[in-house]
Amino acid sequence: MAAGPVSLSAYWRLLQSNRNFRLLWLAQMVSEIGDWFYSIAVFSLLLEFTGSAKAVAIAVVLQVLPQFFIAPLAGVINDRMSRRRVMIFADVARAAIVLGMLTVRSAEMVPVVYLLLLLQTFMWSFFEPGRTAVVPTITSGEEETLVANALSSTTWSFNLMFGSALGGLVAVALGREAVFVINSLTFLVSALFLRRMQFSERHTEAARPFRLRDLADFSPALEGLRYVLGDARLLATLLVKAGLGCMGAHWVILPIFGERVFPLHFGDLDPSRAGMLGMSVLMGCRGAGALIGPLIGGYWAGRDRSRLLTGIFLGFLAIACGYTALGLAPTILLAAAAVILAHAGGSLIWVFSTTLLHYQAEDRFRGRVFSADFAFLVLTMSIVSYGAGLAIDWSFTVRTIAVLTGLLALVPAALWALFAIPLFRR
Template identity: 35%
Template sequence: MATDRSAGYVRLLKSNRPFRNLWYAQVVSELGDWLNSIAIFALVLNVGGTGMAMATVMMAKLLPIFFVSPIAGVLIDRMDRRAIMMASDVFRFVVVLGFLLVEDQNDLWLLYTLAVVEIALAGFFEPARSAVIPSLCTREELVTANALSGSTWSVMLALGAALGGGVVSLFGIKAAFVVDALTFLVSAFFVSRIDLPAKAAARTEDGTPRTKKENGWVEGMKYLVRRPVVGVLSLLKSGLALGGGLMTLIPLYANTLFSTEAAISMATGLMYSARGLGAALGPVLVKRFFGDSTRVLQLSIFSAFFISGIGFYFLSRSFTLGTAAVSIGLVTFFGSIIWVFSSALIHLEAEDRFLGRVFSTEMAMLTLVMGLSNWWVGYSIDHLGWTLSEVSRGLAAAFALPGTCWGLFLLVRRRAEKKKAVDSICPVEPSDSKLPPSNY
């Protein structure tokens, strides 16, 4: 049962105006993002793209974050985080309109380039959004805020993917890109309405760091080493990203089930909707029935790795749209638990002045792993001759590694905490040979 201290989702949105505006920006922006993804998938398939071409698009939409994150993390901790989010939105509005210029296979280079620039800008927006949440919420609201943000991502995935499939089928690919571009302007408007508390505003009011050393990228890496729990938490999403090749698998599954562009786009949208629906329910239900204590969050992450792997195995045995959608929903139901609860634990453990670099490092690693996962899917299909079922089973097996590592980390930390507790109750008296012998 959830704790009484944890804030309700509706109550949080009603009572916390700054977070409400941040949430509005997330809703609009992510709705357009997923509509954009469906349009890009349809565009690649429409110009005769192969499995490797699809994987290349996925890598173009992921890997740039790995390279911009060291810069993004430092700037996020030095500057006004609202200004960074707004600038990212405005620039992405311009970039997305560039997709309208892609006409045929000869323009794939332009599509890849635009995808790289768009995701590089997202590498500034998303860590800034994650880093600003603790400045807008009380400690008791953090788990609720993260669960709401995670569920919103999932719901927008479901709605955006379904909307994208419908818009592409009815109005064409270019219409989807126009709608996506406009969502960035709306998002920037809501971000501009966020009022940071005085404490957070004072930290960034002159746009300069306290010291260069404290705000440098190297110092951020040293912080992760000094705080191993934060360092390990920042790698959990990278473990989840081992299954990121699902993004390439979904349109390829749709392409094997259907033959027309409209049907493929609709099937892709429906499977992405199943992905979003599953992800929306996971953290919410766990929090509702088991609470949001630190121990619950930790054990839920451990269990989720293995059950997500089972979902991938079910996907390997799926040969219809319905069974594939259910399997994908199972994967993301538990995958979202890893995503949301790891973010909440980082907010509870890390210092605010390092959050930009922590979340940028986290995003860099997860996008690197996710990009490699998508590349592996495309390479295995095009060059190794693997079937979609064989690739799905490979992803299922991969999830056992991060789950096992997280379980071992929890075990070691638990034992260390018990030993520390025992030592504090029964301290060992130091011996001193210089003391005179007792007369008693």
């Protein structure tokens, strides 16, 4: 069978014909735009109150590392309970948590920011594996699943680009408090869309009801571990996003580039607001790159699995070139182009590895597989981002850290080319 390309017309057909995916997509749209509003405001708040790259790095770690520890439990819950209900609960909880940011008024209250970020991360850790695991359930066949994955990634990228750009403008015009309220409302709208979804969750039919004492039962997690270790190709694919986490330093260096290297001074903007605009541009370019990657890559690869494998390798090379160029960029225009290139590669890796996991993992294990997928990503991302924050505070320049990030991406590129791709060609 010939490989069919992923295209804008394929996206449109999927949204027109598949009601459940359309509702899931709308929920993703509103909540993620709010998230990127929120990120700009939080990073700006921390830099204003502390002036430390380490403070941003701690925020990043608290937003990602807890997922590593909560992933086994989140995976089991998503494999034993209704994934739709888990996602709705997580959305409602996050709506309340985000409003807590309104209480932060001084540097002495920065620990409250960290606590709220931690709680929000716990909820995301239950939501995202459920959302990802639901996609094959509500789509028909490999082609529609590929289109759905590409559209989800493209949407995430658009939301990053649009939300970051708009978030910077709203924060400058209306203040950070308005941003926090808007983000809270987006989670409630997302929950309403999810509530309207109607589909059979067959994984719950064979599973026994979840009980509180099951929290201390590690046998389902161990069963999932044995399942993954029994398939070398599945394990290799599962570790791809761990390699993607090697560019986790971007969470720290892009805000620092925006505030200290490329602030945008218009009119009588104070340094804080000029820095927010600089961050907004670079984070928006990150979204633009992530938007371009799946569009080009999906058209090129279609459903050809060999091209999915090659595309992952090319994605790592794009990251290496992009972040090395960012470290050397003399102007914000060249810096923007470098960020676009790097994150086009990163998004390509995300879509292709997720699609391969959907093809390989059985439905009854998908919640655990995708929880582990995220867990390895956030572990490497946390280590790299925290190290970047410390290095900048220890007087390493942010440009040096960008170049090192680019060089680090060559490691997973080499491992994938030398060891993983041959597994699929045997």
